[in-house]
Amino acid sequence: MITALPIITDYPILPPLGLLVILAWRLIRPGYWPVWAGFPLGLVDDIFSGQPFGSAVFLWSVVFILLEAIDRKAVSRDYWQDWLIASVAIIFVLIGGMLIVDFQSNILRLDLLLPQILLSILLYPFLARLIGAIDNWRVAS
Structure with missing residues (x-):
């Protein structure tokens, strides 16, 4: 909902924080979110972002389906590969x-x-580390 703040600019600069958080969580814990979760999460993003209804639903669902396909094919990924996957997903969306x-x-x-793309890609590692810490805390308690 941070994109609803009254920040006036000529061009979009605020990163899609909802997408970044869900990408970080999905790439850190592949089995935690089901493939169909892109639909309701994209629906919430459509409601708050002002995009045409169904655009984030479609784009986030495609991203979730592709992430599932990558998870089934890949043996293991490292930090740099996750960052590359998230960057491609951010650019696509x-x-x-x-x-x-x-x-x-x-x-x-x-x-x-x-x-907006550059800020989003550069913000992803910070959010991935934050989500990783939150997830470790969630698992530990």
Whole structure:
């Protein structure tokens, strides 16, 4: 809901924190979230973000399905691979959301998303460490 704050800018810069948190949690604990969890979580994101209804539902569901396919194929992953997977998912969701809003005019203006994409990718390791600490605390208690 941080994106609902009255921050006025010409371009999107706030990272999609809900997506970053759920990606971190899904990549740290692969079996914790079921594949269908992308639907209701995307629905909540659609309600609060102002995107067209169903865009985050579709994009987050695709990300969850692809993460499940990666988890079934991969033997083990390390930190850098998780960061790469999360970066590709962030880029896919942000560009997909922009193109869903208005494909004709936004196809030539994808450079507007660069600050938001870079901030999101650089913020992911911090959130992954935070989610890892929360998950360790959850498991320990």
